[in-house]
Amino acid sequence: MHMATKTEIIAVGSELLLGQIVNSNAQFISQQLAENGINVYYHTVVGDNPGRLKQAVKTAQERSNIIVFTGGLGPTKDDLTKETIASLLGRKLTTDEEALRSIEDYFVNVNRPMSENNKKQALVIEGSDILKNEHGMAPGMAIQTDGITYMLLPGPPSEMKPMFLKYGLPFFRKALGRNDKIISRVLRYFGIGESQLETDIQDLIDGQSNPTIAPLAGDGEVTLRLTARHQTEAEAVKLINDAEKAINERVGAFFYGYDQTTLAEELLRHLRQRGMTISAAESLTGGLFSDQLTAVKGTSDVFKGTIVCYTNEVKEAMLGVSKKTLEEHGAVSGQCALEMAEQIRKLTGSDIGISFTGIAGEEPVEGKKPGTVYIGLAVKGRQTETHQLLLAGSRNGIRKRTVKYGCHLAVKALTENTAE
Template identity: 60%
Template sequence: MNAEIIAVGSELLLGQITNTNARFLSAQLAAIGVNVYHHTVVGDNPDRLKRALEIAEERSSLIIFTGGLGPTKDDLTKETIAKHLGTSLEMDESAMQSIQSYFSRANRKMTENNRKQALVLKGSHVLPNENGMAPGMFLAAGRHYYMLLPGPPFEMEPMFAKYGIPAIAAKMDTQAKIVSRVLRFFGIGEAALEAQLEDLIEAQSNPTIAPLAGESEVTIRLTAGNATEEGAIQLIDEVEAKILSRVGQFFYGYDDTSLMKELFKLLKEKNLTVAAAESLTGGLFQEQLTVIPGASSVFKGGVVCYSNEAKVKLVHVREETLAEHGAVSAECARELAENAASLLGADAGISFTGVAGPEALEGHPPGTVFVGLFIKGQPALAEKLMLAGTREINRIRTVKHGASLLIQALKY
């Protein structure tokens, strides 16, 4: 089954929002063995949408639309498709009840145009919207399948995962079982990783090997097909073992995990707690850790000590340290990490001090960073980083390096 994704909305063409829906849908479809060969973006214009639909029908069997299901006059996706297919729209009573219930709970009067959101293509399989009002729909017509999804990602993503994927899978060849697994790496670039795996990538067939550069990370998606799920898993296991034998030192987890999630799990497993002292990262480490449910079991607390005065008063960094070595130094990073752990009664401490950019500081160029680590019973350590990026990217990379370094320190 080959698919095309058509995103509807003039705001996408104007650059007002990013088309994250296409990325999400492509990844989800690849995981179940559906090939996505084309992405199309079209504005809120019925003639151009009709033409995009005609082109898609010439080259794809599954056509997925996102957006244009709302209550306003420029939301014309389902009307345009109904006219093109020679069918009509009908009221879905379940969706209508859900919309009415929403307005009742919000103590708001429902305007008449909101009834439009409950209209669906006649004969379609309705996909409930548990996070909004407009339902999705899935329709088989001739040689094609049509799926219509709402535009807002917080509505579209759970709808597709819960209802869209099963609807598509039911129409696929059930003889083949498709299994995907994502391997996550940190500390190695995409080019360097590909160079290590070049022969495996060139010889790939089943499983397929798809490297992808992410936000300061690299992932590899392995996808295998087999008559049984167990057989597909075995194929992936074999290729994964070859990959990790070469670049395993950079591997940290699977699928939707993150460095911070892995750090949280490790702290939890070892029954340890951590405290943080942050300068250039301004609390970013603490924010990313505490967004994880249950973080209070491993995180004692932290300090944002941006100025030297704050470093001295709040984290008890010695004035002599700052005078002799400066805030951008291994000495300062070590004191910050150890003192944060001591002051907050944690088993481990982590600190971040350096130059996010764009200006130099204390004679150090932008991207000069020191990450301090302290684990109870061991001497404090500091790792120097030399990053090359924007101020925002340097801060993000600093936190990821810190999480990775702490994971390695706690493992061994």
Template identity: 65%
Template sequence: MNAEIIAVGSELLLGQIANTNAQFLSQQLAELGINVYFHTVVGDNATRLEAAVKAAQKRANLIIFTGGLGPTKDDLTKETIAHLLQRELVMDQEALRSIEEYFKRTKRTMTENNKKQALVLQGAEVLKNDYGMAPGMALTIASITYMLLPGPPKEMRPMFIQYGRPFLMSKLERHERIESRVLRFFGIGESQLETEIADLIDQQSNPTIAPLAGDGEVTLRLTAKHESSLEAKKLLDETEAAIARRVGQYVYGYDNDTLFSKLVERLKEQNKTVAAAESLTGGRFTAELTAISGASQIVKGGVVCYTNEIKEQVLSVPASVLATDGAVSEPCAKLLAEHVRSFCKADIGISFTGVAGPDPLEGKPVGTVYVGISISGQETEVHALLLSGDRETIRTRTIKYGCFAILKKLTASL
């Protein structure tokens, strides 16, 4: 099956709500081995919805609709589909009873237009709504399967899992599964990564390899299809191993991992603690770590040393260093990392000092950054960076770089 998901609702186009239904359904369909090639969003307009359906009929044999099954005049999905397919809408008595019982249970008055929600396409398999009023429905006409689901996620998701998914499984001749795995990289750009594995991408068929860049990081999504979930995972393992032989040193995690969640995890594993001295980052590194559950075990504390006075008075950076080398310098970063580690009695001290912009500082251009890392029993390292982007981009990339640098140090010590 090749599927298209059509979300109906002007509120989606206005940006008032996010289309999370399409994301959920794509994930569910992937598990069934059903390809999703198009997502469409259309407003509450019969003419435009008809055009969207006609386009989908030319490129998909499964069309799933979400939204537009409610009681109001702008809920017109099933009426539009009925007109296109030349099918009557008939009253589903079980759905009607369920709606009437809902109003009795909530002691509310049922208006006449609520009966509209119990109308279904003639001949369709009715999908029960256990968490709302409007039922869903599914039917196949001329080799195309149409499935209509309610818009509210709390109704749509359980309906699809309980009733929609089994309906589709009954239609599949082969029960292939699609397994995906996301590899997360830092310290390598998208273009360099693609260059390193260009031949693997060119040769891809099963699994497929899809690069994606964003926010200073790069990801590769590997997708394998097989009737056996174990065999699909084996294909992913083989492809991942081939990629790791080329660029494995830049991989920090999988799927929903973040640099900060991995750092918390690794510090817990090694029973180590960290403290941060933050100048240009203004506490963002510490904030990212402490946002993760369990961070209290590994974060000892931090100092936002935004001014030279705090660098000197709290973290004991000599005035001579600040006068001679400057706050944005390797010597300053080194001392900040060492002194915050000592001050907070942590195993690891990290410092961030630099120029986030918009103007140069101490004669140094925007994007000049120094990250110091002091680990008990090891020589302190200072990483000199020259980052591009606006103020927020530089600050974000700075803390991510520091996070990745500690991760590499911890991995090297294993």
């Protein structure tokens, strides 16, 4: 197989064109191939129609040297994909005995009769490498002919993903003579937008092929996935370390953690390191902050509790926010956030009190725009600070991002506190 790989993914299934399901298979395969340095140039989606599939394959043959198919191998689709490819390549379909045995065993196990249709699922293109299906019936297959590699994978992601990871990728790596080690690391950022982060490191993204730098956006934060390849693992790690250093020299101020961590987990980690506790007074967030913290197991040593004080009556009666503050400044104010944070800290005896008040809805409140948020932070032995945010988006999006900002500001306060 030549080194300049041009890969095309052809997803077969009318339900994809009707928008009934998302083409998540192509996304998954593209990510996996990209990490292995195999470039995907085209995504094609075609309905359950032999004529149109033939046409799509002919187009692909002219521009790609790896063609990966998903879907159209099952009993309902009449084995559309393999029959079409077999006829285009002038090859016969033969029964794969191992697949047939596992299909027969399945029907014996579930005590159901097996139809001819199910038998057809064991048919494979003559001369192909078989990719075992350990999570379903239809085996996958790979064929190398006339300078093009064809790979046929089943449509259901629950069958396709494990088959591709266990048999499909190793097939490509072997065919391409790749035996290098692949290391991946995700860097997480908060408080900087995706487009800003990309602008700041655009030349690094453009200039890198090993490691590759791929920005991924999600839910108010930005992540970068670094993937390095090298003969030795130690060298691959070094490549990633160097890239991370170059990136964080520019945007390190917004970096908060690696891989699957969350802002809530990082906050808990910093509290634990310092033997400190936190409690919260939540108006706008309605308990979402404490929900995020308690979703991580074993937080009772650092998180004391929360009061959800949605109304002014509760802010006044339970928390002890002064009536004067509420009358003069309103509930959506820095002054109210300040008192909420100080009061919850006093009431619970914790080292840090954090408060959230603001407007998530569509209508202005107290003459302030929707998306106006105040976060109060009362840290023992320090002056209480308040932060005003102006957030855009849906009601739920605003609440979620407010909680993330709260975690972010608390971590910042803790790390600055010890840096002095």
